Amino acid sequence: MIENNYFLENEDLKQHFESLINWDEIVDAFEQGFLDKKEYEKTGKEEFSLAPGSKEEAIEFYRSVLESAGEIAGKEVAPYAQKMDAEGLIYKNGKVTFPKEMINAVNQVKEAGILPYSIGRKHGGLGLPCSVQAMLMEIFSRADGSMAIALGCMNLAETIERFGTEEMIETYVPKMAAGELCGSMALTEPNYGSDLPNLQTKAIKGEDGIWRITGAKRFITHGCGFEDKPSIILTLARTGSPTSGARGLSFFIVKSEDVEIAGIEKKMGLHCSPTCEVVYENTPGILIGEEGYGLVKYSMAMMNGARLSIAGQAMGIGAAAYFEAKKYADEREQFGKKIRNIPAVRKMLDLMDREVLAMRSILQEASRSIDLYHWKSERLKEHGVEDREIKKDETIKKWEKLANLFTPLSKYYITEQANKIAFDALQIHGGAGYTYDYDISRIYRDVRITNIYEGTTQLQVVAAIGGIVTGLGAKGVLRQYLDEEMNSFSASPELKENRTKLEESHEIYLSLGNGENKDEVSFELVESATRVIIGVTLERSLNKLQGDAKGERANLVRAYNLDSLALLEYNKIRIQNKRTAVLA
Structure with a gap:
């Protein structure tokens, strides 16, 4: 595995943090006027000691957590991932024994003070917005998917925090925050x-x-x-x-x-x-x-969080596959040249590069929607605002609908693309990649579960299709979102044409009536909508960059939207063919 700081030396991830995330809106929604800091100044409660008192302090706090995570993941976990995988787990008489390297890795995260990243500050956690949590899951998953899952499970306190009694919360949540x-x-x-x-x-x-x-x-x-x-x-x-x-x-x-x-x-x-x-x-x-x-309220709330975590996990494993393939292609020589210079290999690497950008884009947009809806609501509740008042907030209503759509879209898209990237990354390694000599064989095996557990891709399509069909209606929230975002920058001809193709596919889809005819082409409409949403977020990002960084990204963004152009036309034909068959 490549050994470096998985935050500081990942240019696109760092670029998201430094330039692409709108920290004004995230910090405003999550920190709620820095009431945690005010509580610390008033009471001196130790659990609020790290709470930021300004936007600058908040950003610096988030950055310090990511830098620490990047250092541990890239330099302390990644070097042992292959050994941990080979050793595996031992089950005997109802007990499970873990490799000592994995235990050491979790302990290092704990000692660095970043273990309870999703647990509220008042219960001993760090209290981080989802936008930062998603980056943490990516960073740790790039090093080792199993270790990242362990950290995620040790943060499964949110359901108790949200729905448990005070006695339950005080009994269990602080112990989870402490890693006990x-x-x-x-x-x-x-x-x-x-x-x-x-x-x-x-x-x-x-x-x-x-x-x-x-x-x-x-x-x-x-x-x-x-x-x-x-x-x-x-x-x-x-x-x-x-x-x-x-x-x-x-x-x-x-x-x-x-x-x-x-x-x-x-x-x-x-x-x-x-x-x-x-x-x-x-x-x-x-x-x-x-x-x-249990199911309709509590389990569904927990699963939505878990699905975004798996999207982050797949993001990290997919990024690992890309970086390992790029490194191998830069070093391996065939026919008297580095294989990165072979057109077929270069084409694969270019596709991986832009898909990694696309995956991270939809992950961060989904995280943004959760910060502006869920975490804003929870933070308001913490500070005494009545639930009925929160539900009247039109902005929260908007982002709730978008979060319910973007969560399954990000889980579907990122896990599917991560699998494709790992597939191509192993192909670039050739026969060597099929052996255990290189980490790509482990990465290839680890990523395969991501589009299966916490709801298969097919179930994510079922979860998303209603939000797309109604969302693209005349007053639908997805239509409003696309209009608002595309009006904030000068959209390319490719993106405008993709939006048109999506609208046409939507109209044809509506004409199919109800039942299996629609079900058979739901994926095509979901995929088309996802590509347009990602295209919008990618082009929007160009407005926030300058110089060479903008030029390099612009080339990748245009290539992505050109790929989408062909794919949306294909999907439109598939939906039209279904309509033709129904009418025949």
């Missing part, structure tokens, strides 16, 4: 993967008032905890009748020491990430929130 507890999501069952409304693990409330859970969960990441740290397993279980569907499901806190870890999966990749089978036998659970809202 891990977190885990237990939704999937052996016979029910994405079909969550029909899962059958049951919870029964006894006469003593204690809920007891019986059943089994499969594919549960870190259900075993991490090293000597137990997990708080956030468990979805049925409290209604076996046929009560989504409304019969509730959400519980379960301690890992109260369940049996029946085994861990032997997987194609992510060899240091424990994927557990968890067995519940009259296991005590603590109800989170209201009975019957």
